[in-house]
Amino acid sequence: MDLTREQIRVMIYYDYKKQLSQEECLESLHKTFGDSCVSRATVYNWFAEFSRGRDHFEDEPRAGRPRTAVAPENIEAVRELVNIDPHITCQQIEDTLQIGSALTEIILHDYLGLKKVTCRWVPHSLSEAQKQDRVDYCLQMLEEFDGGKSKRVYDIITGDESWFYYYDPKTKRQSQVWVASNDPHPTKVRRQRSVGKHMFAIFFMKSSFNTIIRLENGKTVTAKWYANECLTQVLKQVEKHRCLNGLLIHHDNAPAHRVALTMEYLDTQHVKLMGHPAYSPDLTPCDSWLFPKIK
Template identity: 45%
Template sequence: MELERRDFRAMMFYDFMRKISVEQSHDNLVEAFQDQAPSRRTVERWYLDFRRERTSLQDEARSGRPSTAVTPETIAAAETLIREDSRINYEQFAETLKIGKAAINTILHDYLGVRRSAARWIPHNLSEMQLEARVEWCKFMLKKFKGGEYKRVYDILTCDETWIYQYDLETKRQSSIWVFPGEDPLLKFAGLAALGKDDGCFFL
């Protein structure tokens, strides 16, 4: 069953009148309608309108570019652009699709339900077995420490030298991508070519 935006707005208004939070309302919609559900940002925007005593669930008339800019063709084209380049920005959307930013925002958040997510940088890509081994080792050492078998950690005094590498990392904005509902955000693993290195000395 294909629902229209007005149908979802009616559900949001019902939740609003029952004093259900934005988070819970959005979670309920996603649980019931999955990918068809509006984005959290859309729910927030409508809750704000309801607080301003808005009663109409229809789209308000807008000046400028007609609403016909949002069509099945432009929606499909926007999805294709994201699939081809998940880092595409609003300016590139506008230049390729020849539509305004308001229409692009509607397509991205109300129809495609995508969100912008920054890549998470982690030092190593460990396997499940390696992760489990580290957890078990930590549990073993904590058990020995709490049981009084191993207190020598307080006597440690050491010095070590190591190389500190310099990397030219992307900014959070540069590394962010469009993520579709149900997709995991991008992970970036260590292994970049170092721009330089310095010698560091540490005491413990």
């Protein structure tokens, strides 16, 4: 369901009365409704309006031509620009057609019924059996750890490796496209990046950060490196704070994570390996939370 401007203003007013800051209000709205629901400028503007004593949420009466007077040629021109480039920004539309920001917003939202959404990354097309494995795994984890309330969650250490590029031109905001309100979200498979990059393995627990290990240039992630160098450093860091008995390690199904050498090393250290369903990066904290924030 798309929120109206008045509904968004009511929620901004609620946060204003709770004495939250503008940034806290913006973060809360984006976390709940997505980055495209409201802009930073809108939140700051309405905080200022409320501080001046404004007590209603409707637009003030405006002089000039009414909405019904929006020129049909402008509507068609905006429609054509969006069809040519779904990633086009409001500023680019305004500059191209030499129209104001308010008129651009009215045409996009009220006349064309468009909204800006972010492409959803689809890593792999899952079979029905793989989808069921994901469901079963999640239900098992919820039961085993009491929905996250069990103290055993503090025994879990999780980690993964990833390339970190010197420069990534395709940000989340840049990948947003205009779609009609009843259209499905578009997807994307990969992003173009610069040539310069480094591979890092990052591990952490619920209670604290563990370690970052950099893979030397020119080398690849192998079972020997993962078991003898990476995991060795990780477990040594854990032992500074607790014993290894009862420790649970969680990582995805990358080849180096599942070969005999890695499994044997974990057995010798009395560390239990947690399961993980195939092709499920959204169920690993690194892929679904940490890496996107860092990158």
